[in-house]
Amino acid sequence: MSDMSSPSNSSSSSGNAAGNTSAKTPVLTVDHLTMRFGGLIAIDDLSFHAYRGDITALIGPNGAGKTTVFNCITGFYKPTVGMLTLDRPDTGASFMLERYDDFLINAKAGVSRTFQNIRLFAGMTALENLLVAQHQRLMKASNFTIGGLLSLPGYRHAEEAAIEKAAHWLERIELTDRADDAAGDLPYGDQRRLEIARAMCTDPVLLCLDEPAAGLNPRESADLNALLRDIRKTDDVSILLIEHDMGVVMEISDHIVVLDYGKKIADGTPEEIRGDDAVIAAYLGVEDEEVEAVEKEIGV
Amino acid sequence: MSELADKTAGAGQGTHGTASGPKIIGALKDAAIAGVIALLLAIPILSFRTIPGDGGLAMYSRWREVAIAVAAVFTGRLLLNLFWWSQSGTPSRTKASALKSLSSLLSSSTRFIAPAVIIFAFLLPFMPFSNRYIMELAVLVLTYVMLGWGLNIVVGLAGLLDLGYVAFYAVGAYSFALLATTFGWSFWICLPLAGILAAMWGVILGFPVLRLRGDYLAIVTLAFGEIVRIVLLNWYTFTGGPDGISSIPRPTFFGLEFKRFGDNTFAQYFGLEYSSLHRIIFLFYIILILALITNFATMKLRRLPIGRAWEALREDEIACKALGINTTTTKLSAFAIGAMFGGFAGSFFATKQGFISPESFVFLESALILAIVVLGGMGSQIGIAIAAVAMIGGIELFRDLAEYRMLIFGLAMVLIMVWKPRGLVGTRTPSIFLKEKKTISADLVQEGHG
Incomplete structure (x- = not known):
């Protein structure tokens, strides 16, 4: 575990990491995260940072535990051991994510996610999908339905603002023409982008994307890259993504964390990862006679 | 069940391969299956009737009614097969679209x-x-x-x-x-x-x-x-x-x-x-x-x-x-x-x-x-x-x-x-629209899992 490319592995991780990546503030700090399912250790003592304004990619071979990390961060699983700290850059508040219930992670901490298998509200229109995402704010504006029932001006203004915001996002994902079509009717690539827009409508500080490029053709994949770069540029949001498509990962991410069998095997910029022997070994496998040497190198 | 029905169809009808043979044979086979099912259902439901008689219940059989019911199901199914349904066994397109437009x-x-x-x-x-x-x-x-x-x-x-x-x-x-x-x-x-x-x-x-x-x-x-x-x-x-x-x-x-x-x-x-x-x-x-x-x-x-x-x-x-x-x-x-x-x-x-x-x-x-x-x-x-x-x-x-x-x-x-498996009005009307209100087809709307 004393590998050069894994900067954070102890309680002094923040100092260490800051030295490595030029004084960026972390939004998400994952500290000694372990997740066990019975006898299976899905994640084993994982520590890393996601920095503000960065696109951090979480990669690894199938079954490496990437989605489990996501489920821990977004509250769908409670980690067995470890700490997940989210520092909201906007309010300065700090949240221990492992202590929050599923929906509060989004509502309070501002972590928003998409799913590996798209989970849009298929029977609702694209516009409705984006309005449901703004539920928190609209619910407050409607005085928990009472003001809404009476059509008070406060609620009407909030609803207009919500529609405007939804329209803005539809514009950005180029789906304005299909705003009133059922989400389930949209082509696959559009559904992916709509899901990202829906996640963005919750005003997140950390956007977690679970394989956003899965099943996309090269053109749609390029559109997705453009969208993610655009989001990073214009919105104050940090992105954490799981991806298998190395084209997407290498092109857009600022920082890559590589997992294999629940352990972190590398952590660094795309250039560093590209040349990392442990990563190459994990992805491509190694010759039998090299196994020992590689194992020594990656510390197992 | 179907083997039995096939046998009955073969034995009972003795069909010969004619020009439009396959269709008729298929229709007869299908009707025979329906007839057998009707028979099996009719035996417990229709065939016996109890009436209060001297010193207890008397039972008399109603085989004639059973025969009528089975015959009705058989001919009805046969006619449906030959004239109403298209060969694939689904309602013909004009009827389906008429229902849809309704x-x-x-x-x-x-x-x-x-x-x-x-x-x-x-x-x-x-x-x-x-x-x-x-x-x-x-x-x-x-x-x-x-x-x-x-x-x-x-x-x-x-x-x-x-x-x-x-x-x-x-x-x-x-x-x-x-x-x-x-x-x-x-x-x-x-x-x-x-x-x-x-x-x-x-x-x-x-x-x-x-x-x-x-x-x-x-x-x-x-x-x-x-x-x-x-x-x-x-x-x-x-x-x-x-x-x-x-x-x-x-x-x-x-x-x-x-x-x-x-x-x-x-x-x-x-x-x-x-x-x-x-x-x-x-x-x-x-x-x-x-x-x-x-x-x-x-x-x-x-x-x-x-x-x-x-x-x-x-x-x-x-x-x-x-x-x-x-x-x-x-x-x-x-x-x-x-x-x-x-x-x-x-x-x-x-x-x-x-x-x-x-x-x-x-x-x-x-x-x-x-x-x-x-x-x-x-x-x-x-x-x-x-x-x-x-x-x-x-x-x-x-x-x-x-x-x-x-x-x-x-x-x-x-x-x-x-x-209409999704009810009389299965389509969903969106709660809000940007430009144009389009109804959403029932296939897309979930039924809910609780």
């Missing part, structure tokens, strides 16, 4: 139909053909329309399958009856209180079932409905047990009573000749207004964040959580509001009947209300209204046919569900 007409012309129906409903008591029977029937139908609309919030919008809805109807009725008979409060005070109490019971039911989905939710709600009924039946000191509660006060028109004699009666005040019809017409307007309140409240709620959250919950609960929607309060609010309207309907039922007992709140009622919602199309207000009229009106219409009416009725329901 349903789209139904859903698209809601805008014109709904106001017309409401105006017609308001004028119904003054129509030349309206009489006591029609008014009583209209009151009954409207009660079920209201119950259907109330259950629609839980089942149709939030996608929570509730088989114990009658419990809230019962809670509303008993709350009303007990409040009115114990404290002597008037209808207009007891009505909202009964609604609030029913809503409270909706939340009480909601808590234990929050984590349950689908079949499990259905079973627990079913049990809840039975628990409420059995408590009402056995808590003799409080509810009167099987004797029920009688002499529940009737509603008054701003303090004017609908009585033949007395100081302050409706007929006397307006200088009308007393007629028992006045009270029924008054009840009709009460339930009409209550039902319309349910409808407009539901339509308004659908367009509010809470309503969209209900529908989102039906579509995908996990995605809701990821978007920061508190699924607990969302589910509980659906149960509470659905139950509240059930409670209103229950109060109305109590004041209309003047007497209630647990017998009125059996599982069959829950099933009937759910059938109305499913038949009408989950989530569709107009569909549910049509289904309620058809079901309750239909049951009354076939009253002369005695025991066969349920048979006809069941058959009609099966046919409708085969034609």
Whole structure:
């Protein structure tokens, strides 16, 4: 575990990491995260940072535990051991994510996610999908339905603002023409982008994307890259993504964390990862006679 | 089964390969299978009849009827195969599209139909053909329309399958009856209180079932409905047990009573000749207004964040959580509001009947209300209204046919569900639109998993 490319592995991780990546503030700090399912250790003592304004990619071979990390961060699983700290850059508040219930992670901490298998509200229109995402704010504006029932001006203004915001996002994902079509009717690539827009409508500080490029053709994949770069540029949001498509990962991410069998095997910029022997070994496998040497190198 | 049928088909018909042979052979084979099934069903159902004879029951057989039934099924199926269905065995395209256009007409012309129906409903008591029977029937139908609309919030919008809805109807009725008979409060005070109490019971039911989905939710709600009924039946000191509660006060028109004699009666005040019809017409307007309140409240709620959250919950609960929607309060609010309207309907039922007992709140009622919602199309207000009229009106219409009416009725329901598996109006109307309102096909809308 004393590998050069894994900067954070102890309680002094923040100092260490800051030295490595030029004084960026972390939004998400994952500290000694372990997740066990019975006898299976899905994640084993994982520590890393996601920095503000960065696109951090979480990669690894199938079954490496990437989605489990996501489920821990977004509250769908409670980690067995470890700490997940989210520092909201906007309010300065700090949240221990492992202590929050599923929906509060989004509502309070501002972590928003998409799913590996798209989970849009298929029977609702694209516009409705984006309005449901703004539920928190609209619910407050409607005085928990009472003001809404009476059509008070406060609620009407909030609803207009919500529609405007939804329209803005539809514009950005180029789906304005299909705003009133059922989400389930949209082509696959559009559904992916709509899901990202829906996640963005919750005003997140950390956007977690679970394989956003899965099943996309090269053109749609390029559109997705453009969208993610655009989001990073214009919105104050940090992105954490799981991806298998190395084209997407290498092109857009600022920082890559590589997992294999629940352990972190590398952590660094795309250039560093590209040349990392442990990563190459994990992805491509190694010759039998090299196994020992590689194992020594990656510390197992 | 099919091997057996094949043999019968081969032995019985002895078909030869002709020019259009395959089609005829296939049709005969299919008809023979249907005939065998009919035979197997007819033997236990039709073939024997018991009559009280000397010193006990005598049994005589009815093989002629069995033969007629089997022959009818065989020829009917054969004719359907040859002339009605296309070769693939599905209804031909023209018929399917005709049905589709009918349903789209139904859903698209809601805008014109709904106001017309409401105006017609308001004028119904003054129509030349309206009489006591029609008014009583209209009151009954409207009660079920209201119950259907109330259950629609839980089942149709939030996608929570509730088989114990009658419990809230019962809670509303008993709350009303007990409040009115114990404290002597008037209808207009007891009505909202009964609604609030029913809503409270909706939340009480909601808590234990929050984590349950689908079949499990259905079973627990079913049990809840039975628990409420059995408590009402056995808590003799409080509810009167099987004797029920009688002499529940009737509603008054701003303090004017609908009585033949007395100081302050409706007929006397307006200088009308007393007629028992006045009270029924008054009840009709009460339930009409209550039902319309349910409808407009539901339509308004659908367009509010809470309503969209209900529908989102039906579509995908996990995605809701990821978007920061508190699924607990969302589910509980659906149960509470659905139950509240059930409670209103229950109060109305109590004041209309003047007497209630647990017998009125059996599982069959829950099933009937759910059938109305499913038949009408989950989530569709107009569909549910049509289904309620058809079901309750239909049951009354076939009253002369005695025991066969349920048979006809069941058959009609099966046919409708085969034609339109998602109910009469299966399409969904979006709650909001940017440019153009497009209805959403039923295939995309989820049915909810609880």
